[in-house]
Amino acid sequence: xxxxxxxxxxxxxxxxxxxxxxxxxxxxxxxxxxxxxxxxxxxxxxxxxxxxxxxxxxxxxxxxxxxxxxxxxxxxxxxxxxxxxxxxxxxxxxxxxxxxxxxxxxxxxxxxxxxxxxxxxxxxxxxxxxxxxxxxxxxxxxxxxxxxxxxxxxxxxxxxxxxxxxxxxxxxxxxxxxxxxxxxxxxxxxxxxxxxxxxxxxxxxxxxxxxxxxxxxxxxxxxx
Amino acid sequence: xxxxxxxxxxxxxxxxxxxxxxxxxxxxxxxxxxxxxxxxxxxxxxxxxxxxxxxxxxxxxxxxxxxxxxxxxxxxxxxxxxxxxxxxxxxxxxxxxxxxxxxxxxxxxxxxxxxxxxxxxxxxxxxxxxxxxxxxxxxxxxxxxxxxxxxxxxxxxxxxxxxxxxxxxxxxxxxxxxxxxxxxxxxxxxxxxxxxxxxxxxxxxxxxxxxxxxxxxxxxxxxxxxxxxxxxxxxxxxxxxxxxxxxxxxxxxxxxxxxxxxxxxxxxxxxxxxxxxxxxxxxxxxxxxxxxxxxxxxxxxxxxxxxxxxxxxxxxxxxxxxxxxxxxxxxxxxxxxxxxxxxxxxxxxxxxxxxxxxxxxxxxxxxxxxxxxxxxxxxxxxxxxxxxxxxxxxxxxxxxxxxxxxxxxxxxxxxxxxxxxxxxxxxx
Numbered sequence: 001x002x003x004x005x006x007x008x009x010x011x012x013x014x015x016x017x018x019x020x021x022x023x024x025x026x027x028x029x030x031x032x033x034x035x036x037x038x039x040x041x042x043x044x045x046x047x048x049x050x051x052x053x054x055x056x057x058x059x060x061x062x063x064x065x066x067x068x069x070x071x072x073x074x075x076x077x078x079x080x081x082x083x084x085x086x087x088x089x090x091x092x093x094x095x096x097x098x099x100x101x102x103x104x105x106x107x108x109x110x111x112x113x114x115x116x117x118x119x120x121x122x123x124x125x126x127x128x129x130x131x132x133x134x135x136x137x138x139x140x141x142x143x144x145x146x147x148x149x150x151x152x153x154x155x156x157x158x159x160x161x162x163x164x165x166x167x168x169x170x171x172x173x174x175x176x177x178x179x180x181x182x183x184x185x186x187x188x189x190x191x192x193x194x195x196x197x198x199x200x201x202x203x204x205x206x207x208x209x210x211x212x213x214x215x216x217x218x219x220x221x222x223x224x
Numbered sequence: 225x226x227x228x229x230x231x232x233x234x235x236x237x238x239x240x241x242x243x244x245x246x247x248x249x250x251x252x253x254x255x256x257x258x259x260x261x262x263x264x265x266x267x268x269x270x271x272x273x274x275x276x277x278x279x280x281x282x283x284x285x286x287x288x289x290x291x292x293x294x295x296x297x298x299x300x301x302x303x304x305x306x307x308x309x310x311x312x313x314x315x316x317x318x319x320x321x322x323x324x325x326x327x328x329x330x331x332x333x334x335x336x337x338x339x340x341x342x343x344x345x346x347x348x349x350x351x352x353x354x355x356x357x358x359x360x361x362x363x364x365x366x367x368x369x370x371x372x373x374x375x376x377x378x379x380x381x382x383x384x385x386x387x388x389x390x391x392x393x394x395x396x397x398x399x400x401x402x403x404x405x406x407x408x409x410x411x412x413x414x415x416x417x418x419x420x421x422x423x424x425x426x427x428x429x430x431x432x433x434x435x436x437x438x439x440x441x442x443x444x445x446x447x448x449x450x451x452x453x454x455x456x457x458x459x460x461x462x463x464x465x466x467x468x469x470x471x472x473x474x475x476x477x478x479x480x481x482x483x484x485x486x487x488x489x490x491x492x493x494x495x496x497x498x499x500x501x502x503x504x505x506x507x508x509x510x511x512x513x514x515x516x517x518x519x520x521x522x523x524x525x526x527x528x529x530x531x532x533x534x535x536x537x538x539x540x541x542x543x544x545x546x547x548x549x550x551x552x553x554x555x556x557x558x559x560x561x562x563x564x565x566x567x568x569x570x571x572x573x574x575x576x577x578x579x580x581x582x583x584x585x586x587x588x589x590x591x592x593x594x595x596x597x598x599x600x601x602x603x604x605x606x607x608x609x610x611x612x613x614x615x616x617x618x619x620x621x622x623x624x625x626x627x628x629x630x631x632x633x634x635x636x637x638x639x640x641x642x643x644x645x646x647x648x649x650x651x652x
Contacts, residue, residue, distance in 0.1 A: 009459050009462075009463070011463050011466075011467075012459070012462055012463055012466055015463070015466040015467060015469070015470050016466070018470055019466075019469065019470060019473070080455065080458040080459060080462070088515065100500075101458050101459070101461075101462040102458070102461045102462035102464075102465040102466070102492075102496045103462070103465070103466075104465065104469055105466055105469035105470065106469065153534070167473060168472045168473055169472075170468075170469075170472055170485070170486060170489055171486065171489070172486070172489030172490065172493060173469070173489075176493065178534065179531055179532065179534065179535070180531060181497055181500065182497075182531070182532070182565060182569050183493060184490055184493035184494045184496075184497055185497075185569045185573055186535050186538075186569075186572075186573060188538065190538065191534035191535070191537065191538050195534075215482075216477060216479050216482035216483075218482055218483065218486045219472060219482065219486075
């Protein structure tokens with residue numbers, strides 16, 4: 001899978017590339033609007049991560065260039081502006097998702113996973129991992145075709161884990177995934193333990209073949 | 225507090241009271257002096273008349289004795305007594321108080337006396353003329369009464385004039401004051417003062433105008449600064465957050481290092497949110513949030529409660545919702561969501577563990593109540609970075625954002641503390 005990261009902050013772009021560069025993703029970086037347009041004219045990308053504030057123009061202009069020929073290219077807007085108008089405008093112009101800075105890499109990976117699934121596999125709503133199947137639309141998870149009863153938050157976490165295979169996720173990343181911006185309002189994120197514990201237990205009792213590790217006592221890793 | 229014109233009015237009143245009071249004895253002395261000298265003159269005239277009349281009886285001593293005897297009976301106020309030459313003295317005038325035998329009144333009467341001496345037929349006579357003069361207290365009383373009446377007239381006049389003058393005189397001042405009261409720095413609207421022909425007020429208006437223009441300029445500058453600063457901060461914050469995520473993936477992390485990374489997450493998230501809130505505040509000041517629709521509060525509250533459900537469970541809070549479910553307003557749903565999330569997260573955070581939160585919805589009012597120990601600082605609560613509580617996790621901007629959103633839609637935010645409950649309400 002080829003990903004184009006359009007971002008003028010090189011450090012940030014490298015971090016995204018670093019995080020996403022595993023067996024699935026090959027990341028390329030464009031640090032301006034013009035170089036992004038150049039790259040797009042030569043190569044096909046499965047998804048573009050697009051910063052809106054670029055030195056030579058607004059990232060939204062790329063959206064207009066993109067539309068006709070890249071039907072299967074996913075697009076996630078990454079903006080420092082957190083401006084509602086930009087979000088709506090971007091989504092109207094064909095962006096698939098919107099993420100405002102700063103964000104956890106795991107959040108980006110999960111969104112990317114979801115966008116590519118929808119774009120590449122004809123709007124597929126099924127996620128598979130070993131003997132685990134998740135139907136996104138029905139909000140239902142099955143192991144060996146037997147339904148497991150997951151709460152909404154457990155399902156959310158499960159999708160986050162699947163989007164971040166073999167990555168160590170911090171408690172804070174999990175809390176922010178569940179509660180959004182307001183997670184830091186509260187000093188205690190212990191509820192994350194409870195959700196993960198329950199999820200682990202349910203996966204185990206239903207005989208899931210993969211593993212969800214606790215790493216260093218504070219983080220989690222989904223091995224696949 | 226007293227009104228400006230009331231102060232000189234008080235002084236004027238006291239001053240006129242003193243002057244009028246002092247004038248009472250002055251008037252009395254003046255009246256008494258005039259009266260006494262008039263009576264003395266009158267007594268002298270009587271004396272001359274008596275002398276003139278008696279001179280006609282000069283020749284006959286016997287007739288004269290008879291006449292004087294009769295005279296003294298008929299006119300006791302001018303009494304003639306024969307004396308020896310040794311007893312003749314110079315004339316004297318004086319006053320006495322006597323109980324007149326002829327008036328049916330036990331009061332003492334004041335008399336003006338002329339004690340003089342006449343020579344008739346080489347005989348010496350003492351003439352005592354006594355004329356009734358008013359006793360002093362009557363004069364004083366009348367003068368005092370008249371003075372009082374004038375004093376009252378003076379005061380009434382003062383009051384009426386004072387009112388009229390103050391209304392007219394202070395009109396430009398009042399207008400300026402009303403304009404100042406309505407002035408809101410954050411709206412950046414300049415005030416046009418009404419021109420006035422009173423020099424002091426015109427000077428005041430000009431000075432105020434300059435002051436306000438300066439303030440508005442500084443305010444604008446400050447806002448731009450905050451906005452730029454928070455924009456600039458976004459990228460470094462994003463970099464720190466992303467570096468932490470990358471560092472977390474390192475396979476050689478010790479438990480201590482991983483714990484350290486973990487403790488860094490919360491302050492960074494907090495930093496990110498404070499910064500986002502600052503940006504939102506700046507945006508609220510100058511953006512119009514055009515996307516307006518009918519927003520159902522009930523639905524958004526349920527969504528927010530769902531988002532915070534973990535925290536509610538963790539703090540063992542009892543959340544109750546009551547009232548109508550048809551509270552809706554034409555506004556921007558993103559802003560209402562922000563407003564509700566700020567209020568709800570505060571309630572969840574500050575309610576004691578095991579406490580309760582009550583949400584009341586009425587067609588024109590929305591209230592969130594939560595248990596609490598003591599009242600927060602009422603006047604500061606909606607201000608930016610007003611540390612109204614000792615808790616550390618607050619960004620200090622949540623309620624300022626609530627206030628700004630309310631101002632945008634002319635809603636009334638209110639905080640109260642009653643019966644051990646914090647109550648935040650919004651009147652639509």
